[in-house]
Amino acid sequence: MSLMEIIAQNLVHFHLWTSIQTFPKSSAKGTPHGVVRGVPPKKLSETTSISSTGETESSTTDKPDGDTSEEWVLPLSISDKLTVENIEQIFESIRSVGSYRPKRIIAGLLDDDGSVVYYFIHDGLVKPRS
């Protein structure tokens, strides 16, 4: 199994995500191991981000089909190193495969004992939760 498939399996059968779709790195250019799209069983925490023009907007407003719970997961190995430039490329790459630029992605880090640790990566500033 490739790293992306391991993360996808972890999402489906451990965290019970549905509608999983994988994009290998040949189509999602700039990602180290490809990217995974899916829907978590419960909506993950909503975030309000502040766009570069200073307006606040909800994280989900620009999703085309109004599906507010879709998330993007970026599979990573523990030895991968990411720069801010790489992350920008990854956001753009998701725009090209998913037709919109998400407000956040989730990094899924795989350790050599098979455990996966997930972290949010937000595109820009995020308003603190009340």
Next chain:
Amino acid sequence: MTTTVSDRIRLRGKKHQMLPVDTVDLSCFVPHNPVSWAVCLYKVYAGAVPVLPTVRFESGNFFAADWASINKLWRRGFYGKGTLSRSEPSWFNRTKRRLRLDEGTELSSEEIIAQRRHQREEFKRQRQELDALERRYKLEEDSANLARVEKLRHALTETKGRHARSSTPVEEVEIRPEDDVLIQEGKLQNIEVLQLSHTETLFLKLIGCIDIQSEDGPVGLKTAWMQILGLEFTSEDSRLLRFIAYAHYRSLGWCVRSGLKFASDFLLYQRGPPFQHAKYTLRVCGVKEGSMSWIRYSGINRVVSGVKKTMVLSYVTSEWNENEFESIREQMECCSDDHEFALLVADLVSHYRVDEVVYHRWVANRNRE
């Protein structure tokens, strides 16, 4: 195969084993009773062929897939991790219960945590409702109702965390298409394996406790070593230092597991995950490598103390003269016999010592004792 509460009680009473090996119980031995001699001899012979857990090696990962091996590795020393579970491989039973294929087994830790989360959410929701009511009555200056809200709030805090198991909602079973493909002839196929980390694999192979099999046949110690560390390592290689630290604490009887979630190299459990939380996190440090900045130390310490653990810096140091190190490394390169290779590794490891420093945030007006 879940260590449930009843298992925990049973295991607690037993003298625990920290290695996945078969042992022969000779407590029946009475020196002046010849019959007991015969019984003991029989027992030794009957148990003389050790059955080692089988570990498979595929695309860079080491894992056990058959129940016998998984059981042995997990129950005797808590090695490995279920790829679809937090630590103990409980996916099979969990999923069977979720899909209503079997309801008999006890709850796994993942399910207990889900219940607690559900309760906490329910508690927060109720509290929020009371907050809204309180605000309304305050604005209306309705003191009678305010007192009533205060009473309700009191009652809510009282019951918090009380009803441990009863409050789980009975949800409709929802079989997703993803689950459906795993059910064949009404039976759930197990897709979870127990994966060993690289350090665990190397340690268990070094002391001869596992058999490793790949598609091309058995994998020896040297092959495993080359897959994991290679033979180009330096005396300060961080992977080598991690392995030495791992072997050191395992040898002292600690249960050592990955500390990735706590910004550390390892967690140290006194006995193992089912019994109590890990008290210590380990950060393996070399001496020659550039040390971390204080900001990073305090960052890690904040994470570690936030989960009520103690941060231990484990210094793995050595005094090599370079020729000596190179000679052992070269011998390892040329060595073709696994037994000899193990002795060379033992020689290599014996040149290192491990010392600990506990890092603890000290607050002047709190830490008086």
